[in-house]
Amino acid sequence: MADTLTSSVPPGAAVAEAAETAPARATGLTPMRRRVLIVAVFVAVVAAWQLAVTALDVSHLIFPGPLAVVQALYDGIASGDIPTHLWVTLYEILAGFAAGALAGFVLGALIGQSALLEAVLYPYVVAFQTVPKVAVAPLFVLWFGFGTTSKVIITATIVFFPVLANTIVGLRSAPREQIDLMRAFTASGWHVFRMVRLPHALPYVFAGLDIGIVLSVIGAIVGEFVGAQAGLGYLILQRNFSMDAAGMFAILIVLSLIGIVLHAAVRWIARRVIFWADAFTDLSRGS
16 A cells, blocks of 8 residues: 555655756756856846946935945944844744744644535635735734734734645645545545645645745734834834935845745755655755
């Protein structure tokens, strides 16, 4: 039975080899050339940005140049403002992501295996998802205060739905033949879930986690905009009140770096957990 269930899974060495070569075949570039191209595009964009600001004589109060942004970033780090508020926002992002992902996976696993639960619960989940989180964020701040708890909850609500929806689709992607074979061997519902449904669902789950980790950065900042005593969103508001556009750009760069690092971390984990999923592995190595 085990041989039948795993016959479609290629050996680990074959998967690794395919993952190394597929991005190069798709783009026509080696990994080194791809990295050089990315850096070259970044340098070209920054140079064009600086030239445009200088040539058009744009006020730094409206649109600062990259040199002013770098200086503001250095000053924010040297003064300790950015590191202090960074840890607050990072905690809200990670805690909210963990809570939302766990809730989405558990509820998605239940709904994905029960048509009754889907009929009863899923319409309410969709209705809650359609409510703009910006509209309910003030309520969360009112209920849970100006501390980190309200930001964690706001972040969790944003992460929740992508993970839930992908978990449901993933669980239902399991081949019916494999499920019937397991049941023919008197496997329990738990064994069917663990040995058939879950392995097929994991690529979808990680796709939801990949979306959720990026959205969690947005959720934390939205919560801090509504009401906070610390965090990078709170720091952006301070820079806005003092008309420090360069300082705001510097914080936006920090937020972008956080999103890139967390996105890369999720894909790094996915490559090791679902090494048999060629498509996801290739995308991860190509990013």
